[in-house]
Amino acid sequence: MPRPRKCLINLSDTPYYHCVSRCVRRAFLCGEDKQTGKSYEHRRQWVEDRLLFLADVLCVDVCAYAVMSNHTHLVLRINKDKADALSVKEVIRRWHKLYKGMLIAQRYVNPAECDSLSEAETETVKNLAEVYRNRLFDISWFMRLLNEYIARHANKEDDCKG
Numbered sequence: 790m791p792r793p794r795k796c797l798i799n800l801s802d803t804p805y806y807h808c809v810s811r812c813v814r815r816a817f818l819c820g821e822d823k824q825t826g827k828s829y830e831h832r833r834q835w836v837e838d839r840l841l842f843l844a845d846v847l848c849v850d851v852c853a854y855a856v857m858s859n860h861t862h863l864v865l866r867i868n869k870d871k872a873d874a875l876s877v878k879e880v881i882r883r884w885h886k887l888y889k890g891m892l893i894a895q896r897y898v899n900p901a902e903c904d905s906l907s908e909a910e911t912e913t914v915k916n917l918a919e920v921y922r923n924r925l926f927d928i929s930w931f932m933r934l935l936n937e938y939i940a941r942h943a944n945k946e947d948d949c950k951g
Contacts, residue, residue: 798928804867805852806928810936811860818943820858829858832943836861839938846886847934848872848926865928872926877918884921887934891917 798806812818817829818836836856840863844851850866875883881894889895896902897914906914924930944950 798867800867800869804869806865806867808863808865808928808932809860810863810932816859816943816947818859818861818939819856829943832856832939835939835942836935839935843931843934846883846925847931848875849928849931865931867926867928869926872922875922875925877915880918880922880925881914883925893917 817827819829819833821828821830833856836854840851840854843849848868848871850868851863852866853862853864855862872880878898881890881898884890885895885898893906893910894914894917896906897911
């Protein structure tokens, strides 16, 4: 029986994890649909590009991957030490590559506005950065950022939702 990822991941045991993600509705991720003759092969590049981008931004290393017709296999390494070594500004800059982020965090990383933050605002940003830091080495966030991106592009191309 499947168990939640948070119950399966223990960094004291190993930083390496094998993750599998499948498509819904028997949809094609890649390859050629023999019934319709439509090719989805170009989507492999979507997956590879997104994996490289996420590996650059997050503190999760992609050791190996395989993109199949309706699912992906990933071997990921959680690099918590790398995340812990990042400064508050670097954590926020990385997170802003993924999301626009809160206005206060945008001001914190902007050299022209950083000095104008109050002590309370600076403390708020530091607390926010710790939340972001934990997400930078979280496999669940990695998989979410990968799968949601690919699903949105595929749904747009297929003119469907869900």
